[in-house]
Amino acid sequence: EDKVVQSPLSLVVHEGDTVTLNCSYEVTNFRSLLWYKQEKKAPTFLFMLTSSGIEKKSGRLSSILDKKELFSILNITATQTGDSAIYLCAVEKGNTPLVFGKGTRLSVIA
Amino acid sequence: DGGITQSPKYLFRKEGQNVTLSCEQNLNHDAMYWYRQDPGQGLRLIYYSQIVNDFQKGDIAEGYSVSREKKESFPLTVTSAQKNPTAFYLCASSIERGRSAEAFFGQGTRLTVV
Helix, strand or coil: CCEEEEECCEEEEECCCCEEEEEEEECCCEEEEEEEEECCCCCEEEEEECCCCCCEEECCEEEEEECCCCEEEEEECCCCHHHCEEEEEEEEECCCCCEECCCEEEEEEC | CCCEEEECCEEEECCCCCEEEEEEECCCCCEEEEEEECCCCCEEEEEEEEECCEEEECCCCCCEEECCCECCECCEEECCCCCCCCEEEEEEEECCCCCHHHCEECCCEEEEEC
């Protein structure tokens, strides 16, 4: 059975802290791993990762994939209250719909 | 502007009633998806359609039904057989079947059973 496991499930940090969110997966026919940010309604796309060891970066956010260990991390540096959200990890496999993890709820307090 | 429109944003229904959630896209996407989100559960797949007049069950299809008569539209009916329908429902689409990574999401419908 396909699995996408995110940890921690929730996290509270202070502004300025650096956080690391984890996503491990076990799926057949892996194609890509995606990270989304969900604040209130629609998830918004952050990164798509297909190759091991290549860091993707966008401002204070970065992510990397390890296809040998079946693992990805999402880093957020110098966190701000606007980073408070649910962060979703999803895996694309074969030609079937995305498989999502349960998400990590991040709360950044001033 | 192209996008996905879900309606209504909030919906209340009495137990035992069927209700239909609307999802329309003007992105010319082939594939469309319905997900359900509960607190702490992430997104779980209900149904998906890769092409008009065809659809497949997802992981939690029981108590739901869909149709795909037009490329732009993929309505979801929550039937009285769904035991716990209160949830947040998200519709998504992707440009071609087999590339779900390119998915765009609607703003969701929050359904509450009273």
